[in-house]
Amino acid sequence: MKSDEFNSLVLGLAEFVRRDGRYPYPELLRHALNKLALEVTAVTYPRTLTGLLGLLEKPVKTWYPQRLLPKEFDSDFGLLYEGGLSEEASRYLYEELLEQGKIPEFATAATKQMAIENFSFKKILQSLQEVYNNDNDPERIQQEYVLLRRFLIENPYTTSAQLRKVFSKTRYIDTQEVGELYENCQVDELCWNCDRCGPLFKKYGKLRGIKPSACNDHRQNLPFIRQITWKQGLRRLKFGIHLRICLPGIPEMRLFKVLEELQSKYSDQLCAIHLYPGIDRYDLQLRFCDQSTWAVDIKDYRSPYNLAPKLTPLFGEGDLRYDESFYVIPIQLEFRLKAI
Ligand SMILES: [Zn+2]
Known part of the structure; x- marks a missing residue:
């Protein structure tokens, strides 16, 4: 498949970013970069890592060979943005690769872990759809699904206690499965939320969102930006669930x-x-x-x-x-x- 090389590059970069760019570079990334060095002809291939990271931030259409570019990727975007995956690379990773099970056989444990995390919501959805079709209690199943879906949208941050309280009486949804859609916040971590795009992270001293092309003004004094007070058991939606749900x-x-x-x-x-x-x-x-x-x-x-x-x-x-x-x-x- 002609998009395999591009896919390996995106997956390799995702692992690289997850490790905060720490050495050694993921095997998948090294492999993809070696191939890339041979294919890139539109620009001079950078000789340093800094140069390469700079190139990867530029719109993909300006440097990546057109014939190898999958049509599902919006090539007006780069692959990286301010040291993280660009929003389009994140969307492509979760929607086109992980969701579709397009993981190369030689993918590493880190990539497989991302795929498992991404599958956690789908697993709940599929089991509910199954009982919905076979059970005589469809109204209740539907109610519980809406409860879960609304909860994930309206509570990008939660606590273990809140999860127990909200899902203690659900018959078809297991509290622990919902808990797996969240990750623990660090003790005393300063957490922020934007009412328009969800949990924020700090990059170069500024608050950043998950989709800068649509929501990129996150000054702390704006009315839709809220600081989340740390408390015992505070949890935040995992990246893939934030992005997809x-x-x-x-x-x-x-x-x-x-x-x-x-x-x-x-x-x-x-x-x-x-x-x-x-x-x-x-x-x-x-x-x-x-x-x-x-x-x-x-x-x-x-x-x-x-x-x-x-x-x-x-x-x-x-x-x-x-x-x-x-x-x-x-x-x-x-x-x-x-x-x-
Ligand atoms: Zn925002």
């Missing part, structure tokens, strides 16, 4: 809340709104009082070219039947707030 979930919940307000105003027209119906077949189902139903799925994509191949008709059988279906693409928050 919490971040896209923020516009999903915002739209849901706007619709709830509309429903309370126009309850004679909009009868019900269901979140993640059928254990996540799509994001929102709107039932109108004239018996018509709309299905809505939110896709937070910057590039329509990357989104297009992912668009398929929404599932519409049984209770999920709909008359109209919509893919909704969130615009930048400032514009959205103006629109509301």
Whole structure:
């Protein structure tokens, strides 16, 4: 496959970044860089590591051989950004590689660990979907799924005590499995959260978010930036869950809340709104009082070219039947707030 070399480069860089760039460099990365040195012709291949890291921050389309570039990668982005994986490289890693099981056979334990972490949410989702289809208690299973999904979106930080409290009575969701979606914060660690993009990290003395192209102003005095007070058992969503569940979930919940307000105003027209119906077949189902139903799925994509191949008709059988279906693409928050 022509994208194998590119994939090895992304996986190798992910391991490299996880180790904070400490020597020795991951085998996967060395292998990928050796290949890269032979393939790159558009620019002079850097002779030093610093030069190479600089090149990897530049838009991929300016230096990577076009014929080896997978079409799923938005090549306006670089592979690295401020010493970490760029947001597009992170998205590609989790969505196109780990999620699809595209891990090279010779991947190291670190890569396999990332794949396992990424699979932890899918494992819960799949087991719920299975019982949903075979059990006589679908309403409860659906309720518990929505509880979990909302919890992950609305609580990027939590504590072991809160997890026990919220999930102690769930019949189909195990508290420990939810706990595995989080990692422990260090004792007395200064933790920050952005209401628009979730947990922040410090880089070069500044707070940084997971998706700088959409949310990059994280000055500590802004009203949507909050410091999380450290307490015993404080936990933060793991990176992959933050990226794949919490971040896209923020516009999903915002739209849901706007619709709830509309429903309370126009309850004679909009009868019900269901979140993640059928254990996540799509994001929102709107039932109108004239018996018509709309299905809505939110896709937070910057590039329509990357989104297009992912668009398929929404599932519409049984209770999920709909008359109209919509893919909704969130615009930048400032514009959205103006629109509301
Ligand atoms: Zn933010």
